Amino acid sequence: MASVRTWVKSVGAVLLAGSLMIGGMGLSGGLKGPERAYADEVQKNIVNVVGKGELSIKPDIAYLSIGVTTTADTAQEAQKGTAAKISKLTALFKTTWGIADKDIQSSQFYVQPNYTYSEKDGQKVKGYNAQHTLEVSYRDLTKVGQLLDAASAAGANNIGNVRFAIEDPSAFEAQAIEKAMQNADVKAAAIAKAAKRGLGMVVTVVQSDDGNNPVVFAQAEAMQKSAMDGNGGSSVEPGQVKITTQLNVTYELK
Incomplete structure (x- = not known):
């Protein structure tokens, strides 16, 4: 009887080991098989495009850099x-x-020495420069040139570039996103047609904007010019600024 029990245990151990081996192979095959099938499915059944949306808007604020150097x-x-x-x-x-x-x-303030150099005396301090710069926000864009002229007459001798902008661009973000999505739809439909496939539903949408920023408010692409008009004053034209966004959109292919 003892030998029979021993034989039964041995057979049971072999069967258990075989079961684990087969199960392990099945598990490994189960992991690898779907993974390869999923990769093939992704390659065959989706298309990814980048949609871009852009609005050109009249600015409503100007940021003026006006300073004095003494x-x-x-x-x-x-x-x-x-x-x-x-x-x-x-x-x-x-x-x-x-x-x-x-x-x-x-926006800026400093005091620094002026240096002169000669072979005889070497480097020496000759006077000091002090600079103080203000950033002024101004909303009546028709009078920007007049304001700059008035500042110059009052002693401003360091006037930088005028930057035009939209004070609250959030009101236009939804419009830029809609345009980007429309652009993505057109691109994806063209790709699907060329591939003789049908375009299915949207799978994912990611807003990227070159550096993972939200809707980008572009710096003023304004015709900023200081010219002399008929009255002898500065003329500054605001032009337009741009609001842009970019969407990475994935669609199903039928």
Whole structure:
């Protein structure tokens, strides 16, 4: 009897080992098989396109860089001279042009020495420059040139580029997205037709915008020009700015 029990146990162990081996092979085959089938299915039954949406909008705000640079023998004198002119400019913006405090911000300030060099004396400090720059937000775009002329007359001698923008671009984001989706639909339909397939439902949509940004508000593509008009004043044309977005869209192919 003992030998019979031993034989039964041995057979059971062999059967169990065989079962595990077969099960393991089946499990391995089960993992690899669907994975390859899924990859083939993805390649055959979907199409991915990039849809782009763009709006050209008239800007409603201008950001003006207006500054003063003063040169003096000492740093303190240079700084005082700049401060006096900036104070005069700030008062002009607020009283004459009705610009609010929140729309006038200091964007740059520095005091630095001027150096001269000669073989005899080497490098020496000859006076100091002090610069103070304001960023002014202004919404009456028809008077930007006049404002710049007034600032120059009041002592501003460092006027940078005018940047036109849309103060609240969120109102136009949905329109840009709709245009991007329409563009994606056209591209995907053309690809499906060329492949003699039908276009199915949308599988995924990802908004990317070159760097994973949300809807991109492009810098003003404005015709920013400082020219002299018939009255001898500066003429600044706002032109238009662009709002763009980009969608990566995946569709089923039938």
